[in-house]
Amino acid sequence: MKNSLTYKLFIGYLVLVLSYFVYLSATGTRILGDDKEKFEPNGSSGSRSSGGYRGSSYYHK
Amino acid sequence: MSGFDLVEKEKLPAVAAISCTRCNHNIQLTTHAQAVNIGCSNCGHVLQWQNNQWAGIKNLKQHKILPAIPVGSSGRIKGIVYKVVGFVLYQEARSQHRWREYVLFNPLHGYAFLSEYDGHWTYFTFITDLPLKPTRDRSMHYQGEKYKLFHRYGSKVLYAEGEFTWKILENASHYTEFVAPPYMLAQETSSDEACWMKGTYMEPGEVRETFGLTSSLPERIGVGAIEPFDKAFSFGKVSQLGGIALVMLVVLQVFFMIVNRPQQLVEQSFDVPPPKEEYGPVNLSAIPGPSFTLNSMTGTSNLEFELYAPVDNEWFALGITLINTTTNEAYDFELGTEYYSGYTGGESWSEGSTTNDVDLSAMPDGTYRMILQPYKGILSKVNSFRIQVRKDVPLWSNFWIVLLLLAVVPGVQWIRHHSFEKSRWMNSDYSPYTYE
Incomplete structure (x- = not known):
C-alpha cells in the first residue's frame, strides 16, 4: 500500500513536469524568462514616452 | 498424526524425550530417529547417536548464548509451518565473524534454515536443480536472475542446542555464496556431501511476527549481503x-518542433545615423523599425531577435522597443555585439562575436511596431547593422531544464543505490567497488 502510494506520487510528479513542458512549448514560454521590460499603457512607467530608450548602460569594454 | 492434521490444523509431530547424559536435563526431540546429534541447552554438551545409544562427545558451554528464537518455537514462513528444532553458533574458519543459524523442520517439506548475521535474516531452503560439483565461477544465472559471487569461507561450530540430522562437529563445511538481492544461492560442501540452498531476505519484523517473539532481535548493522535497497521505492522501478x-519528453520536443516550425518575421539592414553633435558623447537618433504580426493558436509565442553589426575591436548596442499596437503595451530590451582581437605575449587572441541574439518569452499575439535606438563608442566605425526576427524558435533551455527535473528523483535514487551497494560489498572479498 505504502509502495503503491510512493510510486503514484512519483508518477504524478512526472506527469506534472511533462504537462508543464507541454504548456511551455505551446505558449512559447521560456522557463528562464527574458530581459524584456513591459510597460502598460498609462502604467507605472509614467513619464516614459513610447519609443524612447532609457539609455545605454550595456557594452563598455 | 495425519497429513490433514499437519496441513489444516497446523499440528506438528509429538515430541519424544531423552535425558542429557551429562546433566540429566530433559531434551525433547521432534525429528525423532532422524537426529544424530543433540545439543543440551542446559549444560552445552553435544550428544551423538552411536552404538545404539546417546553418548556425550564434547562440551560447548563456554560459547553458550541464548537463541533469539527459542528452540521449540513454531511459525509459518511462505505458507509452511515450521518448528525450530536446532540452533547453532558458527564462526568463520579464518576470521572472527560469527553468525547464528536456526534449523527449521516440517514433516512434509523437510528442513530449512534461518540464518542471522549482524541482525540480517535469511530464510534458506534446499534446491536440487544446480550441479553439485564445487563451483569456481564468479557469477551464475538461476531462474532468470544473475547472481554474483559474494563470499567463500569455511565454518566451525562454537555452540549448538537442539537436534541435528548431521554430525555438527565432524563435518567442517565450506560455503560459496552468490547474491542477487533479495536472494542468495549458497553451495555448502563438506567431506561427505554437497548441496545448494536458496536464501531469501527476511525483515527482522517479519521474523518477530512469524515466531510471535516479544524480545528484541539483534540490531541490524550495516547493509546485509542480500538486503534489498528501498523496497518501497526501488531504483529499478524509478x-x-x-x-x-x-x-515522452523527447517525443514532445520533436512534436512541437514539427508543429511550431520557426518562421522569419523580419530581416532588414539599417544604416547607423550620424551623431547629433560633432563633439562630446555619441548621441544617435532612434530609427523607426519594421512592423510584424504575431498570430498563434495559444495566444502567445516566443520571439528571437538576432543582431549583426560589423564590430572590430569595438562594441555596438541596440535598444529595442516593441509596441503592441492592439493593446498599446510596450516592451523594452537591449541587444548588443562586441568583438575584440589582438596579439599578446606571442599569441593572438579574440573574444566576442559580430552577432548576438535574445529570446523573448510568451509574447502576446498582435501587430508590433519596432523602434530601434543604436548606441556605439566615440571612435566606432560601425555604420550599419542587420536585425532578424523569428517566431516559434525551439527553446532548448526548457528541454534541458525539464530533463533535469525528470532526472532529479532517479538521480537521487541512483546515488542512494550506489552508496547502498558499495556498503553491501564492503563485506565481500569480491567487491566490484574500490574503497579508500
Whole structure:
C-alpha cells in the first residue's frame, strides 16, 4: 500500500513536469524568462514616452 | 498424526524425550530417529547417536548464548509451518565473524534454515536443480536472475542446542555464496556431501511476527549481503518510470518542433545615423523599425531577435522597443555585439562575436511596431547593422531544464543505490567497488 502510494506520487510528479513542458512549448514560454521590460499603457512607467530608450548602460569594454 | 492434521490444523509431530547424559536435563526431540546429534541447552554438551545409544562427545558451554528464537518455537514462513528444532553458533574458519543459524523442520517439506548475521535474516531452503560439483565461477544465472559471487569461507561450530540430522562437529563445511538481492544461492560442501540452498531476505519484523517473539532481535548493522535497497521505492522501478518520461519528453520536443516550425518575421539592414553633435558623447537618433504580426493558436509565442553589426575591436548596442499596437503595451530590451582581437605575449587572441541574439518569452499575439535606438563608442566605425526576427524558435533551455527535473528523483535514487551497494560489498572479498 505504502509502495503503491510512493510510486503514484512519483508518477504524478512526472506527469506534472511533462504537462508543464507541454504548456511551455505551446505558449512559447521560456522557463528562464527574458530581459524584456513591459510597460502598460498609462502604467507605472509614467513619464516614459513610447519609443524612447532609457539609455545605454550595456557594452563598455 | 495425519497429513490433514499437519496441513489444516497446523499440528506438528509429538515430541519424544531423552535425558542429557551429562546433566540429566530433559531434551525433547521432534525429528525423532532422524537426529544424530543433540545439543543440551542446559549444560552445552553435544550428544551423538552411536552404538545404539546417546553418548556425550564434547562440551560447548563456554560459547553458550541464548537463541533469539527459542528452540521449540513454531511459525509459518511462505505458507509452511515450521518448528525450530536446532540452533547453532558458527564462526568463520579464518576470521572472527560469527553468525547464528536456526534449523527449521516440517514433516512434509523437510528442513530449512534461518540464518542471522549482524541482525540480517535469511530464510534458506534446499534446491536440487544446480550441479553439485564445487563451483569456481564468479557469477551464475538461476531462474532468470544473475547472481554474483559474494563470499567463500569455511565454518566451525562454537555452540549448538537442539537436534541435528548431521554430525555438527565432524563435518567442517565450506560455503560459496552468490547474491542477487533479495536472494542468495549458497553451495555448502563438506567431506561427505554437497548441496545448494536458496536464501531469501527476511525483515527482522517479519521474523518477530512469524515466531510471535516479544524480545528484541539483534540490531541490524550495516547493509546485509542480500538486503534489498528501498523496497518501497526501488531504483529499478524509478529508473524505468524516469526512462519512460524521458522518452515522452523527447517525443514532445520533436512534436512541437514539427508543429511550431520557426518562421522569419523580419530581416532588414539599417544604416547607423550620424551623431547629433560633432563633439562630446555619441548621441544617435532612434530609427523607426519594421512592423510584424504575431498570430498563434495559444495566444502567445516566443520571439528571437538576432543582431549583426560589423564590430572590430569595438562594441555596438541596440535598444529595442516593441509596441503592441492592439493593446498599446510596450516592451523594452537591449541587444548588443562586441568583438575584440589582438596579439599578446606571442599569441593572438579574440573574444566576442559580430552577432548576438535574445529570446523573448510568451509574447502576446498582435501587430508590433519596432523602434530601434543604436548606441556605439566615440571612435566606432560601425555604420550599419542587420536585425532578424523569428517566431516559434525551439527553446532548448526548457528541454534541458525539464530533463533535469525528470532526472532529479532517479538521480537521487541512483546515488542512494550506489552508496547502498558499495556498503553491501564492503563485506565481500569480491567487491566490484574500490574503497579508500
